[in-house]
Amino acid sequence: MQPLWFINIHCKQEIILEVQVMAVLLADSLSLSFLLLLPFVLHFVLRRFNSVWADKPNLPPSPFKLPFIGNLHQLGSLPHSSLRSLTEKHGPLMFLQLGQVPTLVVSSAKLVHEIVKTNDIAFSGRAATMAAKQLTYGCNDVTFSPYGDYWRAARKICVVELLSAKRVQLFQQVREEEVCKMIEKISHSCSVARGASINLSEMFLSLTNDIISRVAFGKNCGGQGENRYAGLTREIGIVMGLFRVGDYFPSLGWIDVVTGLDARTKRAFRVLDSLFEQVIEEHLNPERDVHTMGKDFVDVMLHVQKEFNLQNSPLSKDSLKAIIMDMFAAGTETTATALDWAMAELVRNPTVIKKAQEEVRRVVGKNSKVQEEDIQGMDYLKSIITETLRLHPPFPLLLPRETILATNLQGYHIPPHTRVIINAWAIGRDPDSWDNAQEFCPERFINNDFDFKGKKFEMIPFGLGRRGCPGISFSISSMELVLANLLYCFDWELPDSENKGLDMTEAAGLTVHRNCDLHLVPMLHFL
Numbered sequence: 007m008q009p010l011w012f013i014n015i016h017c018k019q020e021i022i023l024e025v026q027v028m029a030v031l032l033a034d035s036l037s038l039s040f041l042l043l044l045p046f047v048l049h050f051v052l053r054r055f056n057s058v059w060a061d062k063p064n065l066p067p068s069p070f071k072l073p074f075i076g077n078l079h080q081l082g083s084l085p086h087s088s089l090r091s092l093t094e095k096h097g098p099l100m101f102l103q104l105g106q107v108p109t110l111v112v113s114s115a116k117l118v119h120e121i122v123k124t125n126d127i128a129f130s131g132r133a134a135t136m137a138a139k140q141l142t143y144g145c146n147d148v149t150f151s152p153y154g155d156y157w158r159a160a161r162k163i164c165v166v167e168l169l170s171a172k173r174v175q176l177f178q179q180v181r182e183e184e185v186c187k188m189i190e191k192i193s194h195s196c197s198v199a200r201g202a203s204i205n206l207s208e209m210f211l212s213l214t215n216d217i218i219s220r221v222a223f224g225k226n227c228g229g230q231g232e233n234r235y236a237g238l239t240r241e242i243g244i245v246m247g248l249f250r251v252g253d254y255f256p257s258l259g260w261i262d263v264v265t266g267l268d269a270r271t272k273r274a275f276r277v278l279d280s281l282f283e284q285v286i287e288e289h290l291n292p293e294r295d296v297h298t299m300g301k302d303f304v305d306v307m308l309h310v311q312k313e314f315n316l317q318n319s320p321l322s323k324d325s326l327k328a329i330i331m332d333m334f335a336a337g338t339e340t341t342a343t344a345l346d347w348a349m350a351e352l353v354r355n356p357t358v359i360k361k362a363q364e365e366v367r368r369v370v371g372k373n374s375k376v377q378e379e380d381i382q383g384m385d386y387l388k389s390i391i392t393e394t395l396r397l398h399p400p401f402p403l404l405l406p407r408e409t410i411l412a413t414n415l416q417g418y419h420i421p422p423h424t425r426v427i428i429n430a431w432a433i434g435r436d437p438d439s440w441d442n443a444q445e446f447c448p449e450r451f452i453n454n455d456f457d458f459k460g461k462k463f464e465m466i467p468f469g470l471g472r473r474g475c476p477g478i479s480f481s482i483s484s485m486e487l488v489l490a491n492l493l494y495c496f497d498w499e500l501p502d503s504e505n506k507g508l509d510m511t512e513a514a515g516l517t518v519h520r521n522c523d524l525h526l527v528p529m530l531h532f533l
Contacts, residue, residue: 063419063421064417064418064419065101065418065419066097066099066100066101066110066415066416066418066420067096067097067099067100067101068096068100068101068102068103069092069095069096069100069102071102071103074105075105076102076103076104076105077102077103077104077109078104078105078254080092080102081104083514084512084514084518085403085514086402086403086429086431086432086518087431087512089111089113089403089427089429089432090113090429090431090432090435092111093111093113093429093432098112098113098114098116098117099111099112099113099114099117099415099416099418100113101418104254104425105254105255106254106255106256106257107253107254107425108421108423108424108425109424109425109426109427110409110415110420110424110425110426110427111427111429112426112427112428112429113428113429113432113433113436114433114436114438115433115436115439115462115463115464116463117415117416118428118433118463118466118470119463120415120416121415121428121470121471122463122470122471125413125414125415126471126472127153127410127411127472128409128410128411128412128413128420129407129409129410129413129426129471130153130407130410130471130472130473131152131153131407131408131409131410131423132145132149132150132151132152132153132405132406132407132408132473133405133406133407133408133425133426134150134152135246135250135253136250136252136253136259136262136268136271137245137246137248137250137271138150138246140268140271140272140275141242141245141246141271141274141275141278141331141335142328142331142332143324143325143327143328143331144324145328146160146322146324146325146328146329147160147328147329147331147332148160148161148164148329148332148476149332149336149405150405153410153472159314160325160329161476163307163310163329164329164332164333164476164477165476167306167307167310168303168306168307168329168333169476169477169479169480171479174479174480174483177221177480178378178483180217180220180221181217181378181483181484181487182375182377182378182487184213184216184217184220185213185487185488185491186375187216188209188213188488188491189375189491189492189495191209192204192209192492192495192496192528193495193530195528196496196528196529196530197530201527202527203501203525203526203527204525204526204527204528205523205524205525206345206346206349206523206524206525206526207342207346207519207520207523207524208523210341210342210345210346210488211237211239211240211338211339211342213342213488214337214338214339214341214342214345214484215239215338215342217484218333218334218337218338219334220302221302221303221333222302222303222304222330222333222334223285223302223303223304224285224289224302224304224305238274238277238278238281239334239335239338239339240339241274242274242278242335242339243335243339243515243516243517244515244516245267245270245271245274246516247514247515247516247517248267250262250267278331279327282327282330282331285304286304286308286323286326286327289304289305289308290308303330303333304330307326307329307330308326311326333477336475336477337477337480337481339400339517340400340401340481340517341481341484341485343398343400343517343518343519344391344394344395344398344400344481344485345485345488345489346519346520346524347394347397347398347519347520348390348391348394348485348489349489349492349498349524349526350508350510350520350524351390351393351394351397351398351446352390352493352498353498353499353500353508353526354446354507354508354510355446358390358446358448359493359498361386362386362387362390362448362493363493363494363497363531365384365385365386365387366384366387366490366493366494367494367531369383369384370490370494375491375494375495376487376490376491376494378483378486378487380490381486381487381490384486384490385452386448386452387486387489387490387493388451388486389448389449389450389451389452389454390448390489391482391485391486391489392448392451392456392465393446393447393448393450393451394446395434395458395465395467396434396435396440396465396467397434397435397446398518399430399431399434399465399466399467400467400517400518400519401430401467401469401516401517401518402429402430402431402518403427403428403429403430403431404427404428404430404466404469405469405473406425406426406427407425407426407428407473408423408424408425408426409421409422409423409424409426410422410423428466428470430465430466430467430469431518433463433464433465433466434464434465434466434467436464439464440464458478458482459474459478468481494531495530495531496528496529496530496531497528497529497531498526498527498528498529499526499527499529500526500527501525501526501527503525504525508524509521509522
């Protein structure tokens with residue numbers, strides 16, 4: 007007979023053995039069950055994955071982005087240049103996340119052509135920045151107003167009433183008189199201080215300001231006239247181009263208030279608004295002699311306002327001021343910037359400036375100045391301006407658009423409310439479109455039927471499609487007259503301080519101008 011303790015041990019061992027056997031059998035059973043269920047589990051997971059993948063839109067290629075800020079860190083101090091570098095890696099159609107703003111970047115003429123010819127309505131919205139809302143009376147102008155009935159009416163006013171070919175021709179006398187004043191001022195400088203340089207950058211801004219002021223308001227409002235508003239247009243361009251947190255993170259717009267940027271914009275607006283109020287009151291004065299002074303933009307707008315009111319479609323005073331603001335601000339800074347780049351390129355290219363002067367002086371002959379009629383025979387001069395705008399479009403990224411509905415581009419899905427940046431600077435320097443794309447070569451436009459009105463897309467300095475600039479003719483007429491007179495009346499040299507060559511570094515902003523003012527030495531040319 008076995009001892010009791012031995013029997014207990016033996017029973018425990020059997021129980022343990024049974025438990026172990028049951029555990030093995032259970033594990034084998036679970037494994038078998040899992041193996042039997044695995045195909046069904048995989049089928050469910052794959053269906054779920056494919057469903058999620060199918061719902062994900064086919065967006066254009068994107069660079070690597072960081073949490074929260076997205077691709078903002080990749081814009082750099084000169085976004086047009088940084089975006090072209092990204093394009094070389096990711097293609098001419100990119101999708102970026104700039105803070106909380108989905109953004110499409112377009113950098114080829116082929117894509118621009120597809121936008122205009124196939125999807126222009128979808129891309130006709132405008133990305134209204136905080137500065138635009140503040141400076142354009144809540145986006146009541148033409149440039150930033152949303153696509154719709156009001157925008158169509160406002161643009162029609164600009165195209166038909168303010169900037170038609172007939173209206174541009176009527177202001178020929180204003181342009182010629184203001185250019186004549188500039189030439190006289192430079193001539194006086196030559197006689198008083200021979201060999202001294204002059205600041206052409208300031209002179210261009212003053213000149214274009216005076217032309218636009220007289221055309222828009224009937225009087226000078228800065229520069230060579232009253233100094234109260236001198237520099238206002240440049241300040242507007244600066245505040246419009248500054249980085250604002252609220253434009254990329256709407257919920258953090260209060261930061262722009264803390265930094266003082268909001269207050270700076272409001273100060274510029276108050277000066278601008280006071281100017282418009284004063285000018286409108288002067289034009290409403292019944293004793294004002296319109297026949298003597300000639301009709302300007304404000305006269306035309308007040309007349310249009312009466313017609314709109316009679317048609318039960320009132321044009322508010324803020325709308326009137328917003329449209330005039332487009333003419334005043336956009337037409338001044340951009341033209342001055344283009345002239346600055348043109349003269350800078352000319353003095354860097356002695357062969358080009360000599361050829362241009364020979365043409366201008368041959369066409370004008372022994373006359374004392376260049377008139378607009380003379381310019382029709384100056385093909386090389388026109389080529390110089392076109393080449394300048396190819397290399398140096400005043401708005402290198404144009405003004406951002408916004409998609410108003412979902413669309414497709416090159417097989418990619420583009421969601422609604424996507425900000426659209428068209429890199430005009432990169433398109434104008436695309437080696438696929440231009441030979442020696444980085445060189446300043448006006449000869450490429452001789453016997454070339456190129457124009458700026460949207461028939462070709464290899465360069466688009468004035469925008470394109472429905473959102474293109476309506477003031478092309480006025481701007482080009484001013485640039486041609488100014489440049490022709492400068493080349494006709496003077497020879498030009500760099501000052502001794504520029505003996506290492508002219509600095510062509512770009513400065514950041516909504517309009518991209520040279521980083522430093524253009525100082526040149528004029529020498530009076532005796533015929």
